Amino acid sequence: MSDKGLWSIFTDELGVCYITKMNVVHIHHVFPGAGRRKICEKYGFVVPLHPTLHQWAPDSVHNKPNHGLDLKLKQDCQRYYEEHYGTREEFIKVFGKSYLQ
Numbered sequence: 001m002s003d004k005g006l007w008s009i010f011t012d013e014l015g016v017c018y019i020t021k022m023n024v025v026h027i028h029h030v031f032p033g034a035g036r037r038k039i040c041e042k043y044g045f046v047v048p049l050h051p052t053l054h055q056w057a058p059d060s061v062h063n064k065p066n067h068g069l070d071l072k073l074k075q076d077c078q079r080y081y082e083e084h085y086g087t088r089e090e091f092i093k094v095f096g097k098s099y100l101q
């Protein structure tokens with residue numbers, strides 16, 4: 001856990017990119033939208049990503065929402081939610097939609 005109280009379902013190392021293992025990171029809140037930053041932090045739906053994966057590259061999670069890495073992270077969060085917290089219907093109420101088939 002970091003000094004900000006953040007934790008992640010993806011890793012214990014918030015100072016290291018989850019994908020590249022580089023130590024230059026942005027903390028990505030997996031689900032965007034008003035009020036969802038705190039919800040992501042509550043459930044551990046944050047992930048350290050190298051800036052190119054976060055927002056700098058054309059295929060970054062912010063430039064290609066709901067595709068590639070961004071979709072995979074959302075699906076992993078939804079699976080974790082359904083295994084640890086509640087039903088799919090409850091997930092949809094909190095996060096707006098299902099990202100699983």
